[in-house]
Amino acid sequence: MTAAMPDAPSFRDSRLPFAKRVEDLLGRLTLDEKISLLHQFAPAVERLGVAAFRTGQEALHGVAWMGPATVFPQAVGLGATWNTDLVRRVGEAVSREARAMRARDDRVGLNVWAPTVNLLRHPLWGRNEEGYSEDPGLTSAIATAYTRGLRGDHPVYWRTAPVLKHWLAHNNETGRDVTSSSVPPRVLHEYDLRAFRETVEAGATAGVMPAYNLVNGRPNHVSPYLAEHLRTWTDEPLLVCSDAGAPSNLVDSEHYFDTHEEAVAAALRAGVDSFTDHGTDSSVTTGRIAGALERGLLTEADVDRAVRRHLSVRLRLGEFDPEDDPHARTAEFDTPSHRRLAQEAAEQAVVLLKNDDGLLPLPPGTRIAVVGLLADECKLDWYSGTLIHRSTPLQGLRGRFGAERVEFAEGVDRVRLRTGSGAFLRVPEAGGAPGGARGAEGALDPALLAGRTDLPPLVTGPDGTVLDLVDWGEGVLTLRAPDGRYLSVAEDGRVRASAEQPGGWVVRETFRLEPRGDAHLLRHLGTGRHVCVDADGVRVAAEGESAAEPFELVVEERGEDAVARAAARADAVVVVAGNDPHINGRETEDRTTLRLPGHQRRLLRAARAANPRTVLALVSSYPYAVPAEALPAVLWTAHGGQAAGTALARVLAGDVSPAGRLPQTWYADDADLPGLLDYDVIGSRQTYLYFEGTPLFPFGHGLSYASFSYTGLTAAVTGGSVRVSCTVANTGDVTADEVVQLYTRAVDPPVVRPRRELAAHRRVRLAPGEKSEQVFEVPLSAFGFWDVARGGERVAPGPCELLVGASSEDVRLRTVVLLPGEPGAPRPVRASGLSAPxxxxxxxxxxxxxxxASGDAVAPAAGGRAELLYRDCDFGEGVTSVTVTVAGAGTLDVTAAPSSGGPAATATLSPAVPTAGPYDYTTLTAPFTATGVRDVRVTLRGRLRLAGMDFTG
Structure with missing residues (x-):
């Protein structure tokens, strides 16, 4: 520890507790200086020697947006490893690179916004790639491992300060800033809160970021759950960082508050500590906070609470103790160990979904046709760093099997576009960047960045250029020049071949062909305008301009023809299909279907028809509904970062036995999915926990090149936990990993409980013939549920089935234990009434x-009709009236039927006139005679909000 100089302030004395140092520094700041620290870009306080600070550095699977860095598999791929030790090591590598990068560029932040803890409830969510699993336990285990790696293991100083995203119940992109997730109490506590809670309680989290959406009608940025739940899980002063632009949304798009001063005050009081708004311009936010103070909407104490949390993070990062900070001189960047780890992670993320007749692994000497739109791609996503190294499936297979034995057919359609005058679109020479868009090691050639305006725009001519056309589904297509440059539209509206890949916040490389008689119009999706041709070249129409050039699509070669030729010459075919992470399913855009795009379905059919020994290798950010029954072998991996191709090739060749497991259910058809905005996983039977249909591939599924036996299951309740053990043996011929999975199922539950629920898992490596005893200690609390009758968690006494196996459906062993617990009791409604939710x-x-500010009510969706059921309500010796607290306009019916038959108690209530606003409640009373224990049914009609009911006698 370093003592402060005699005349140095106490906040620089590392011998003092952090809390004392924070108070010292807080006391030295003026009110204006404190306000300035509440924006993402906090300025320096030069008179105190306090440097500028920025909250927020993207680091989801590597340091992002700051140039070259090691790129690991996408988060959903890390989730597919089911390997917490591996993920912790990835977090360590990412945080070491963040420190090393900051040493040479102070724009790199140490307050990292990662990981994403949102559950993969619905596979059409556009940001599926960012989460770990649909299961809250697996999600929290992987997230905890990653945050521990990011934090580091020093007892005082953190290598980076992780912030969990996105609080709370955030699983839709379309209209994400105005849609509300309706989350009943059981779903809230058992599902959405759980993943955050277990990660926060593990102690390696510096804060959270609220999501754009509303929950139960209230924006997350003013959520009372921040105080009621989040801050009760730890004694650490968690830093809550807003999402970008969300504070302004409270007024601008959500219209939740009338003024920005009211909005920023409500957010600050709710617990938001750092405002990410208006980019680097902090003046707007600080002006609003100052205005809120002037109007009495905030006090200086409110500001101080947020500043304390901000300063606490900076102290933990060692900012004021450079001599004591063990991470200050970290220089590990793109090291051999990081490269090996990236490959190991990519290998462990591969999931073998199907392998009939032992088609895989492919034996040495196999002549392979590797085909498909992703066969020679190493795709990045919005939260990737810039690749230093690059490996595609084609490169990996050629390196493993020999270039002479691997034939490639991408399968793009090769077309020319003919204008109405008979000329063709032509791509001029790049002028200084011939030979493709990639430089050494596959890095982006800076001469070919989208947005360049110094490259020549497309022109027309008698011959034209043959373009590669890919339809990514839903009519969204890309066009690429022969040298690899994608057609893109810059700010000046000109169409150029200037992009190495589609990308950017607004993708400038996607188009749509719209039929117009015998021709097509070409619409640029980034601007929404049609392509037209003038004397200066090809451009998009100006805003308000109706010009649009009709184009005839002249097909020079269909992609499926090239694929069929290559497939027919091979011993085996590997079709690499999937998505581009910037197209059709990404931040701001949800998917609309599970189906593979039509272009890729055609390529798959062509390969299969030409060669029945066809392997489908899906490289994607999310599940697909694919024709698995028609294929002998299917694999899936998320986009695997810099080592993706090498990893896939090693698995296909059998150098590595696949052991990834699905972190979410793969559904067979769109009809199996609930509505994207239906967040009630219990009521609508979502995820493997409740889904009652037959999935395409179940949660936890994944095959191996080895086989495993399970024996000797024992289970016993010991103290506050259940101890479960079994023996797993490798009965195959190769060393391989097995993921042992333990599930629970309540045998006779008092409420709807999961069909089965993951309680523990472990990835274990076994040599041929090797056995290993696997022991799990499951706390009794893991068997509990949220009892709405008592407003708390409860373990129900009685039998519980334990299931051990290789997936949620591949159960090898099962037994039953008798759980101790607390019996349920009827709701004492006479004494405490009923809370509507x-x-x-x-x-x-x-x-x-x-x-x-707080509280929940219930209303019919879209002003229609709602039915509510409250079981086992105890009216005691009797009540004679019911009083309801309501707002709005409509009708409410209350019915309580005795379980033994007889007359039911009924009442119908309706406000004589609508209340003044949705928060202006009134009470209505009606006769209501009931005794004993009864189920209460309530029907709501119209635009009526029900807060609660009281019964008196």
Whole structure:
């Protein structure tokens, strides 16, 4: 520890507790200086020697947006490893590179916005690639491992300060800033909160970022759950960082507040500590905070609370103790160990979904046709760093099997576009960047960046250029010049071949062909305008201009023909299909279907028809519904970062036995999916926990080149946990990993419980013939559920089945234990009434905000009709009236039928006139005679909000 100089302030004395140092520095700051620290870009306080600080450095699977860095597999791929030790090591590598990069570029931040803890509830979510799993336990285990790696293991100083994204119940992109996720209490506590809670309680998290969406009618950035739940899970002063632009959304798009001063005050009081808004311009945010203070909407104490959390993070990062900070001189960047780790992670992420007749692994000497739109691609996503090294499936297979034995057919359609005058579109020479868009090691050639305006735009001519056309589904296509440059539209509206890949916040490389008689119009999707031709070249129409050039699509070669030729000459075919992470399913855009795009389905059919020994290798950010029954072998991997191709080739060749496992359910058809905005996983039977259909591939599924036996299952309740053990043996011929999975199932639950629920897992490596005893200690609390009748967690006593196996459906062993617990009790409604959201079942209801600051109510969805059921309500010796607290306009029916038959108690209530606003509640009372224990049913009609009911006698 370093003592401060005699005349140095106490906040620089590392011998003092952090809390004392924070208070010292806080006391030295003026009010204006404190306000300035609440923006993402906090300026320096030069008079105190305090440097500028930026919250927020993207680091989801490597340091992002700051240039070259080691690129690891996407988060969903890390989730597919089911390997917490591996993920912790990835987090360590990422944080070491962040430190090394910051040493040479102070724009690189140490407050890292990662990992994403949102659950993969719905596979059409555009950001599926960013999460780990649909299961909250697996998600929290992987997220905890990653945050521990990011934090480092020093007891005082953190290597980086991780912030979990995105709080809370955020699984849709379309309209994400105005849609509300209706989350009943059981779903809230058992599902959405759980992944965050277990990660925060593990102690390696510096904060969270609220999501853009609303939950139960209230924007996440003013959520009372930040105080009611998040801050109760730890004694650490968690830093809450807003998402970009979200504070302004509270007024501008959500219209939740009338003024920005009210909005920023509500967010700060709710617990937001750092405002990410208006880019680097902090003046707007600080002006709003100052205005809120002037209007009495905030006090200086409110500002101080947020500043304390901000300063605490900076102290933990060693900012004020450079001599004591063990991470200050970290220089590990693109090291051999990081490269090996990137390859190991990519290998462990590969999931073998199907392998009939032992087609895989491919034996030495196999002549392979590697085909498909992703066969020679190493795709990046929005949160990737710039590749230093690059490996595609084609490169990997040629390196492993020999270039002479691997034939390639990409399968693009090769076309020319003829204008109405008979001329063709022509791509001029790049002028200084011939020979393709990639430089050494596959790095981006800076001469070919999208947005360049000094490259020549497309022109027309008698011959024209043959372009590669790929339809990525839903009519979204890209066009590419023969040297690899994608057609792109810069800010000046000219169409150029200037992009190495589609990308950017607004993708400038996607188009759509729109039929117009015998021709097509070409619409540029980034601007929404049609392509037209003038004397200066090809451009998009100006805003408000109706010009549009009709084009005839002249097909020179169909992609499936090239694929069929290559497939027919091979011993085996590897079709590499999947998605481009910047197209059709990405941040701001959800998918609309599970189906593979039509172009890729055609290529797959052509390969299979030409050669039945066809392997489908899916490289994608999310699940697909694919014709697995028609294929002998199917693999899946997320986009695997810099070592993706090498990893896939090693698995196909058998150098590595695949052991990835699906972190989410793969559904067979779109019809199996609930609505994207239906967040009630229990009521709509979502995810493997509740899904009652037959999946294409179940949660936890993944095959191996080895085989494994499970024997000797024992289970016993010991103290506060259940101890489970079994023996797993490798009965195959190769060393391989097995992922041992333990599930629980309540045998006779008092409420709807999961069909099965992951309680523990372990990835273990076994040599042929090797055995290993696997022991799991599962705390009794893991068997609990949220009891809406008591407003808390409860373990129900009784039998519980334990299932051990290789997936959620591949159960090898099972036994039953008798759990101790607390019996349920009827709801004491005479004494405490009923809170409207605490229903047991519902139909057509949504939970809404009771008031802007806190509380929930229930309303019919879209002003229609809602049915609510409250089980086992105890009216004691009897009640004679019911009083409801409601707002709005509509009708409410209350019915309580005795379980033994007889007359039911009924009441119908309706405000005589609508209340003044949705938060202006009134009470209505009606006769209501009931005794004993009964189920209460409530019907809501119209635009009526129900906050609660009281019963008196």
């Amino acid at each position: 605490d229903f047991d079942e519902h139909a057509g209801a949504e939970i809404v905000d009771r008031a802007k």
